Amino acid sequence: MITxxxxxYQELEGLRTEIISNRDPKKPCVTICxxxxxxxxGGEPVIKAFQEEIKKQxxxxxxxxxxxxxxxxxxxxxxxxxxxxxxxxxxxQPEDIPEIxxxxxxxxKIVDRLLYKLxxxxxxxxxxxxxxxxxxxxxxxxxxxxDSKSIExxxxxxGYSALAKALQMTPEEVLExxxxxxxxxxxxxxxxxxxxxxxTRNAHGHPKYVIxxxxxxxxxxxxxRSLMEGNPHSVLEGLIIGAYAIGSNQGYVxxxxxxxxAVENVNIAIKKAREYGLLGENILGSGLDFDVKVFRxxxxxxxxxxxxxxxxxxxxxxxxxxxxxxxxEKGLYDKPTNLNNVESWANIPFIIxxxxxWFNSIGSQNSKGTKVFSLVGKVKNTGLVxxxxxITLREIIYNIGGGIKEDKKFKAVQTGxxxxxxxxxxxxxxxxxxxxxxxxxxxxxxxxxxxxxxxTCMVNxxxxxxxxxxxxxxxxxxxxxxxxxxxxxxxxxxxxxxxEEGDIETLENLSIVMQKxxxxxxxxxxxxPVLTTIKYFREEYESHIxxxxxxAKECKDLIRYKITDECTGCGVCALKCPQEAISGEKKKLHVxxxxxxxxxxxxxxxxxxxxxxxx
Amino acid sequence: xxxxxxxxxxxxxxxxxxxxxxxxxxxxYHYLPKEALETISDKLxxxxxxxxxxxxxxxxxxxEPRGKYHVKVCLGTACHVRDxxxxxxxxxxxxxxxxxxxxxxxxxxxxxxxxLGCCALGPVxxxxxxxxxNINPGKVEKIFKQYR
Numbered sequence: 001m002i003t004x005x006x007x008x009y010q011e012l013e014g015l016r017t018e019i020i021s022n023r024d025p026k027k028p029c030v031t032i033c034x035x036x037x038x039x040x041x042g043g044e045p046v047i048k049a050f051q052e053e054i055k056k057q058x059x060x061x062x063x064x065x066x067x068x069x070x071x072x073x074x075x076x077x078x079x080x081x082x083x084x085x086x087x088x089x090x091x092x093q094p095e096d097i098p099e100i101x102x103x104x105x106x107x108x109k110i111v112d113r114l115l116y117k118l119x120x121x122x123x124x125x126x127x128x129x130x131x132x133x134x135x136x137x138x139x140x141x142x143x144x145x146x147d148s149k150s151i152e153x154x155x156x157x158x159g160y161s162a163l164a165k166a167l168q169m170t171p172e173e174v175l176e177x178x179x180x181x182x183x184x185x186x187x188x189x190x191x192x193x194x195x196x197x198x199x200t201r202n203a204h205g206h207p208k209y210v211i212x213x214x215x216x217x218x219x220x221x222x223x224x225r226s227l228m229e230g231n232p233h234s235v236l237e238g239l240i241i242g243a244y245a246i247g248s249n250q251g252y253v254x255x256x257x258x259x260x261x262a263v264e265n266v267n268i269a270i271k272k273a274r275e276y277g278l279l280g281e282n283i284l285g286s287g288l289d290f291d292v293k294v295f296r297x298x299x300x301x302x303x304x305x306x307x308x309x310x311x312x313x314x315x316x317x318x319x320x321x322x323x324x325x326x327x328x329e330k331g332l333y334d335k336p337t338n339l340n341n342v343e344s345w346a347n348i349p350f351i352i353x354x355x356x357x358w359f360n361s362i363g364s365q366n367s368k369g370t371k372v373f374s375l376v377g378k379v380k381n382t383g384l385v386x387x388x389x390x391i392t393l394r395e396i397i398y399n400i401g402g403g404i405k406e407d408k409k410f411k412a413v414q415t416g417x418x419x420x421x422x423x424x425x426x427x428x429x430x431x432x433x434x435x436x437x438x439x440x441x442x443x444x445x446x447x448x449x450x451x452x453x454x455x456t457c458m459v460n461x462x463x464x465x466x467x468x469x470x471x472x473x474x475x476x477x478x479x480x481x482x483x484x485x486x487x488x489x490x491x492x493x494x495x496x497x498x499x500e501e502g503d504i505e506t507l508e509n510l511s512i513v514m515q516k517x518x519x520x521x522x523x524x525x526x527x528x529p530v531l532t533t534i535k536y537f538r539e540e541y542e543s544h545i546x547x548x549x550x551x552a553k554e555c556k557d558l559i560r561y562k563i564t565d566e567c568t569g570c571g572v573c574a575l576k577c578p579q580e581a582i583s584g585e586k587k588k589l590h591v592x593x594x595x596x597x598x599x600x601x602x603x604x605x606x607x608x609x610x611x612x613x614x615x
Numbered sequence: 616x617x618x619x620x621x622x623x624x625x626x627x628x629x630x631x632x633x634x635x636x637x638x639x640x641x642x643x644y645h646y647l648p649k650e651a652l653e654t655i656s657d658k659l660x661x662x663x664x665x666x667x668x669x670x671x672x673x674x675x676x677x678x679e680p681r682g683k684y685h686v687k688v689c690l691g692t693a694c695h696v697r698d699x700x701x702x703x704x705x706x707x708x709x710x711x712x713x714x715x716x717x718x719x720x721x722x723x724x725x726x727x728x729x730x731l732g733c734c735a736l737g738p739v740x741x742x743x744x745x746x747x748x749n750i751n752p753g754k755v756e757k758i759f760k761q762y763r
Contacts, residue, residue: 036733040746057697074735219691219730257638257675258731298634299674301729315633317672372733376693382735414692448734450692464695468729474672576753578708600708601701 005277008285009164015276019156028063028105031144035070035226036261037383038077039534043091046078049094053101058412063105066153069230071142072384073131075118081126081144088126089114090392118402120341130382134399136362139346140371142388143230148265151272154233160278161350166241167286174245175201178348180356182368186421187213187341188445189521190367190434196338199328201246203336208248211313211339212239214255215263215297215304218417219468221448223372226384228255228262231346232269236292238348240283241292246338251292254309256300267294301418301472305520306331306339319474320520341446343372364390367433371444377414377451378405389433393423396432397451408453411552412536416445418465418472419525421532422458441532443525457554458537459544463491465529473522480523483514487530496557498547504534518541553614556599563590563603566611573603573612582589619654630661633669637676648679649717670679674728682717682724684762686710687741691730694737698751702738705752708761722762 006012027498030048032038047067049521054063058206076090082104089100089111096114103109116123123129126144146153153233154160166174179194200208212235216224228235239251253270257264270292273279281289295313302308303318307325331337347369351359363369367389373396376382380402387396397403404410412422415432421442423430430436434444452461466488473479487510490503511527518524534541543549551556563573569587574580581597584590592603604612622639626632633655641653647670656663670676688703707713710723715749717724736748740758745760 034747037735037748040733040736040739040748074733150756215636215729216732219695220693220734221730222734225732257673258728296635296638297639297673298676300672312634313631315629315669317668374693376734376737377696382693384735399742417692448692450696450734452696456696461695464690466693468690471729525735578705598704600704600752602752605751 004361005275006284007277009168010390012160012164012366014283016158016161019152019378021213023156023529025518026084027452029066030063031081031083032107032145033066033069033071033077033079034067034148034362035074035077035229036222037070037074038079041074041077044079044096045094046080046092047197049097049389050101053097053289057106059105061181063101065148067149068146068520069148069386070226070591071144071580072130072140072226072386073126073381074383075381085127086127087115088123088129090116103289108293125232131383131385131400131402134395136370137386138350138362139234139343140227140372140384142234143226146231148230148232149268151233151276154231158353159233160237163237163240163573166244166352167284167288170212170309171245171247174241174352178245181351181359182356182366183267183344183347183351183366184360184434186343186446188218188416188443190444193340193344195379196328196340197242200248200336200338203329205329205334205336207250207335209335209337210239210243210246210248211249211337212251212253212342212345213304213306213309213310213339214253214342215309216256216259216342216446217301217472218419218446218448219302220376220417220450221374221416221446223374223384223447225259225262227262227342227346227372229257229265232262232266233273234346234349236266236269236279236340237293238345238429239350240279240290241352242338242340242345244286244288248338249289249291251290252313252332253292254297254313255294256297263294263296270294294544300411300474301468302474302520302522305522307520309339310337314316316583317474319476320522322519343447353553362388364431364433364436366435371432371447373447373449375401375449375451377449378453378456379403379409379451380405387432390431392429392431394428396449397428401451404451404453408455411445411454411456412449412452412458414442414450414452414461414529415448416443416528417448418469419521419528420448421528422461422536423532424451424536431587441528441535443528447515455552455554457495457550457552458533458540459550460496460552460554462530462533463495466526467489469522470528473526476518477519477523479514479516479517480520480526483510483518483523484526486510487527489528493554494541494544495550497544499541501545503545504538504541507534551569559599559614560594561592561599561601561603562613562615563587564611564613566609568609568611570609572582572606572608576606578604618652620658623655623658628659630659633659633661633666634673637670637673641676644680645685646677650659657685679717680721682722684723684742686723686725686759687696687728687731688714688725689725689729689733689737689741691732691734691737692732694739697737701752702740702750703754705755706740709755723759
């Protein structure tokens, strides 16, 4: 298709009609998830195998092949969905492809063994699978339907219609609609997006900048990545609408270094949008001039903080500055700057198209709309889930997540990244929204939801986060730099069985100082993982300190491995042990030499008879 | 340092382009050679200490040459609760080096990272551009067979 600049709203609609009329809805289309998760599970060879098989069977004219963004059900990748019937195959391997092409595409038959199965039931369509069925997919919905590199796919599904609508409103009307929607920032703090826009709009100084924050640094979350990789136009459309409302002519997309595919896809999206005249001068004849640049971060967690991010954009060290300097007034190059998270921007086109009343009909009292969570850890169905805010943790973990892996006991869920906290089982029926999570001592963050079972040690989790923060603290202010170091020292001692009476109180005292006087949110929120684990799992701390025991049997210095009578003497553990610490005659009980054992746990992992235990 | 001058040519000489230029330099040499940083300092008119400040602040940059295969073990939270610490120790034993070191023959360098963003597949080990998901300490040996 030749790209012709779209000069006005009518031409955009004309283009949409043309794209749709050139497509045959009955033509089989194979969509293959090409999100990083599926690619890591072997998606690339599957794509190649489809290309080859379609060619081999001379079906190139009869079948479309589409590499889409992340479908979300990463646990079961590589995922393949065949349209128009929407037949979903999970964990597809290259050797399955000839059969899929011959049977499903040519003969219309279903390959049973590739379907998702649960409790003896088979699911043909992805929308019937409980993992998908129990979600409410709005902003993530198009991800699985469009080729991430095709603007035409996005336009065919209604893309840029919100931009056209917004440009026919006044900037004030657009701003008012976003304010009325009560959309809160999806990046962490939950600050009202409309208010943020208004401050930047009203600030003195030109030019004004708008920024997409895709520096998703919270460990355990990848929702922004999948949206940016899979459907970059939805973010760009939101950004252009924001620029119009705020009065900006220049935007930036800041992507973290670890997401090369997101950088590639958003760059393609920008280029295509420019070709169609959806970026550049006089967009859709509205008089709005706006363009976007992509910037690659370089690996620093603190750079996700807004003031640090703009320093990084200026080519400097990404360190935060004190909060009394407002970004809305003095941001990038000391000019008024509005920065929102990827997911916040992606919500805007839906708000403009469907109206703020529609948006307010989804969610809880003070948290409207949906939220994408990265449901990971010890849960059966790991992946990305989009749910209305206000849904309970139980619904997310059990109805969507399918419960705990190996049917172990649920212990806690960690939300909000290193700034958040852990939420124990007794609050599993609490609704998930900005205010409820804060009340429980945690926070929404950018949507990480890491599920933990009985084998996760809560003291070790606190230590883990402090260790993370020790690396990521920029070191500019003393309470954060030294507070983290001291807390980590204490936690390390406790995990090594060298904890002392009074350690818990010292941790609490250090936390108070850090919360009160650290320079930025990284420091003030750093104690959260420590405080919530102490609050909800104090007995685990005491057990480490007083009894020198790790109840979850995770802390290496406090456990030992033992072979029980269940041992059949197969010798696998002895063979796998890197220390040659296991000995025994064939078909007889083996023993572990304590003095050689480094507690790597390979024996336990490799024993098929459950004869190796930790105690 | 003709290559560096070519890299700089792709950008305006605006100091804000520093990080992008360092990215390209790192991609070209797999580290940031001292001479390259001196050239950048000269061309962009940024004092050398300021360049070092940026080069050492961000994790994407390395002042030492990395191995032919650069290995990253993810220690993000999702990987952590699935035992990634034990995976890292297993990789260290297997390669015979500690984290942030390089094998004597220069084949492998090892680093731990704080989240690669493919959390559903944790623990994750990345060798150059290849992702290996759902790794446990026992699977480590198998990963490296293909790179020997």
